[in-house]
Amino acid sequence: MASIAIVGAGQSGLHLGIGLLMAGHQVTLVSNRTGAQIAAGTVLSSQSMYGMALGLERELGIDFWQDEAPPYAGAQMRVADSDGNVMLFWQGAMDEPGQSIDQRVKMPRWIDRFVELGGDFVIEDAGIATLERLAAAHDLTVVAAGKGEVGALFERDPARSPYTAPQRVLALTYVNRFRPRPGVPAICININPGIGEFVSFPGLTLSGPCEIFTIECIPGGPMDQWADVKTPEDHLAMSEHLLRTFFPIEAERIDGHLELTDPGAVLRGRVTPTTKHPVATLPSGAIVMGLGDVVCLNDPLTGQGSNNAAKAAKIYLDAIAARGDEPFDRAWMEAVFETYWDYARYPVAYTNQTLGVPPEHMMRILKTAESDAGLAHIMANSFNDPKSIAPWYYDPAEAETFLAGRAALAA
Ligand SMILES: Cc1cc2nc3c(=O)[nH]c(=O)nc-3n(C[C@H](O)[C@H](O)[C@H](O)COP(=O)(O)OP(=O)(O)OC[C@H]3O[C@@H](n4cnc5c(N)ncnc54)[C@H](O)[C@@H]3O)c2cc1C
Structure with missing residues (x-):
C-alpha cells in the first residue's frame, strides 16, 4: 500500500x-x-x-445528505431581454436528480x-x-x-x-424568499444576451433548504456594478436590483424581498478559465x-x-x-x-x-430544443455529462448532420 x-x-x-x-x-x-x-x-x-x-x-x-437535500429533476433555459421578451425557451427532465x-x-x-x-x-x-x-x-x-x-x-x-482573462464577474448568493419555480424543481439558466446570466437552483445550506443563485455579469457591461459593493447587505440589494432589472421574469419569484440565509451567504469574484x-x-x-x-x-x-x-x-x-x-x-x-x-x-x-459569443450551430441546437422535447431531454442531461452531446454540440458540421437527423425523425 x-x-x-x-x-x-x-x-x-x-x-x-x-x-x-x-x-x-x-x-x-x-x-x-x-x-x-x-x-x-x-x-x-x-x-x-x-x-x-x-x-x-x-x-x-x-x-x-440524500434525505435532506432538495433534489431537482430538470433543467430549463430561457433567453430573454430586459423587458422580458423571450427569444428561446426549453425545459427537460434529468434522468437522475441533481443536488447542491x-x-x-x-x-x-x-x-x-x-x-x-x-x-x-x-x-x-x-x-x-x-x-x-x-x-x-x-x-x-x-x-x-x-x-x-x-x-x-x-x-x-x-x-x-x-481565455487569458475572466469572462464574467460572478456574484453568488444563498437566499430565502425566492419562491420555487412553477412545476418540478430544476436548474434554471437565464441568459440576457450581451449582459449576462442568472442561474438558480435549490440547495441545502447551514440553516436547511434554500435557493442558490449566481449572477454572471459580462465584464464592463450593464450588470458589472459590483465595484462599490462591500457588505452582505449591499450584495443582496445589488443582486435583487440586477434580478429585477435584467431578469424580470425570474424576479417574479421574489417573495417581497430576498433574504440572505446567513451573513456568510455571499461571494463575489472572477476566474480565468x-x-x-x-x-x-x-x-x-x-x-x-x-x-x-x-x-x-x-x-x-x-x-x-x-x-x-x-x-x-x-x-x-x-x-x-x-x-x-x-x-x-x-x-x-x-x-x-x-x-x-x-x-x-x-x-x-x-x-x-x-461563455463566448455563442456559435451559430449551438444556437440552432438550443432553438430546436424548444420544439423537440427529445432534444430538450438530451440537453437537460448534458449538465451531467457534456461528453454525451459530442460531437454535434461542439462542431458545426456535425451539428448540421445531427439536426437533419432530428428533423427527419420529426417528419
Ligand atoms: C461562484 C461559484 C459557483 C460555482 N458553482 C458550481 C456549480 O454549480 N457546480 C459545480 O460543479 N461547480 C461549481 N463551482 C466550482 C466548484 O466549486 C469547484 O470547481 C470545486 O469546488 C473544485 O474542487 P477542488 O477540490 O479542486 O477545490 P476546492 O473545493 O476549492 O478545495 C480546495 C481546498 O484547498 C484549500 N487550500 C487552498 N490553498 C491551500 C494551501 N496552500 N494549503 C492547504 N490547503 C489549501 C482550500 O481552503 C480548499 O479547502 C462554482 C465555483 C464558484 C466560484
Missing part, C-alpha cells in the same frame, strides 16, 4: 483522500482550514452536482469521515517548503488546493486554455501532481467544476489502484491526467463555448 499526501480539503482532495483510505492506503491531508473554520466562513460555490458525480460519492458512502450541498456543510463532515477512517489531517497553509517535506516523505503528493496560490506552481497549458500541465517540479527536483481546479479551472456558468473534481478524483483513485507497486513517476502522472482530459475536454468546451 502507498503513502500519499494531499494538499486541500475540498471537493476533489477529500473525495480522493477518503477513497484512498478505504482502499487501505496511508493518507496525509493538509488543509489551511479546520472543518469548523470552513463551516464558519463564507460560501465557496453553488456546487450543483448531477447523477454521475453524485453516484461516485454514493460509491464511497459519503452522500450523507453547501460546501460549508459538506467539507467539515467529509473531514470528520476522513479522520474516522484513520487519515492524518494536518492544518497548515502549504507552500513550497511543505510540499518539499510531503514529497520527500510520501510515494505520491497530490495538490488539490483549488484556486489557492500554491496552484501557481503548475504551468498553464495554452493549447487547452482559450485555465487548464494546466498536471505535474509541477519543486526546487529539489521532486514532482507533485495537480487535481481539480488547480489544473482544470472553469467558469461556474455551466456548473461543472465540482462534478469534474469528483470525476477526476475517481480517475486518480482507479489509476492509483492499478499502479500496484510501480512508482508514481512523471510519465504515470501525465498519463493519468490524459485519461481525465479525455473526459474533461468536453465540460471545458461546454463551458467555454457558452
Whole structure:
C-alpha cells in the first residue's frame, strides 16, 4: 500500500483522500482550514452536482445528505431581454436528480469521515517548503488546493486554455424568499444576451433548504456594478436590483424581498478559465501532481467544476489502484491526467463555448430544443455529462448532420 499526501480539503482532495483510505492506503491531508473554520466562513460555490458525480460519492458512502437535500429533476433555459421578451425557451427532465450541498456543510463532515477512517489531517497553509517535506516523505503528493496560490506552481497549458482573462464577474448568493419555480424543481439558466446570466437552483445550506443563485455579469457591461459593493447587505440589494432589472421574469419569484440565509451567504469574484500541465517540479527536483481546479479551472456558468473534481478524483483513485507497486513517476502522472482530459475536454468546451459569443450551430441546437422535447431531454442531461452531446454540440458540421437527423425523425 502507498503513502500519499494531499494538499486541500475540498471537493476533489477529500473525495480522493477518503477513497484512498478505504482502499487501505496511508493518507496525509493538509488543509489551511479546520472543518469548523470552513463551516464558519463564507460560501465557496453553488456546487450543483448531477447523477454521475453524485453516484461516485454514493460509491464511497459519503452522500450523507440524500434525505435532506432538495433534489431537482430538470433543467430549463430561457433567453430573454430586459423587458422580458423571450427569444428561446426549453425545459427537460434529468434522468437522475441533481443536488447542491453547501460546501460549508459538506467539507467539515467529509473531514470528520476522513479522520474516522484513520487519515492524518494536518492544518497548515502549504507552500513550497511543505510540499518539499510531503514529497520527500510520501510515494505520491497530490495538490488539490483549488484556486489557492500554491496552484501557481503548475504551468498553464495554452493549447487547452482559450481565455487569458475572466469572462464574467460572478456574484453568488444563498437566499430565502425566492419562491420555487412553477412545476418540478430544476436548474434554471437565464441568459440576457450581451449582459449576462442568472442561474438558480435549490440547495441545502447551514440553516436547511434554500435557493442558490449566481449572477454572471459580462465584464464592463450593464450588470458589472459590483465595484462599490462591500457588505452582505449591499450584495443582496445589488443582486435583487440586477434580478429585477435584467431578469424580470425570474424576479417574479421574489417573495417581497430576498433574504440572505446567513451573513456568510455571499461571494463575489472572477476566474480565468485555465487548464494546466498536471505535474509541477519543486526546487529539489521532486514532482507533485495537480487535481481539480488547480489544473482544470472553469467558469461556474455551466456548473461543472465540482462534478469534474469528483470525476477526476475517481480517475486518480482507479489509476492509483492499478499502479500496484510501480512508482508514481512523471510519465504515470501525465498519463493519468490524459485519461481525465479525455473526459474533461468536453465540460471545458461546454463551458467555454457558452461563455463566448455563442456559435451559430449551438444556437440552432438550443432553438430546436424548444420544439423537440427529445432534444430538450438530451440537453437537460448534458449538465451531467457534456461528453454525451459530442460531437454535434461542439462542431458545426456535425451539428448540421445531427439536426437533419432530428428533423427527419420529426417528419
Ligand atoms: C461562484 C461559484 C459557483 C460555482 N458553482 C458550481 C456549480 O454549480 N457546480 C459545480 O460543479 N461547480 C461549481 N463551482 C466550482 C466548484 O466549486 C469547484 O470547481 C470545486 O469546488 C473544485 O474542487 P477542488 O477540490 O479542486 O477545490 P476546492 O473545493 O476549492 O478545495 C480546495 C481546498 O484547498 C484549500 N487550500 C487552498 N490553498 C491551500 C494551501 N496552500 N494549503 C492547504 N490547503 C489549501 C482550500 O481552503 C480548499 O479547502 C462554482 C465555483 C464558484 C466560484
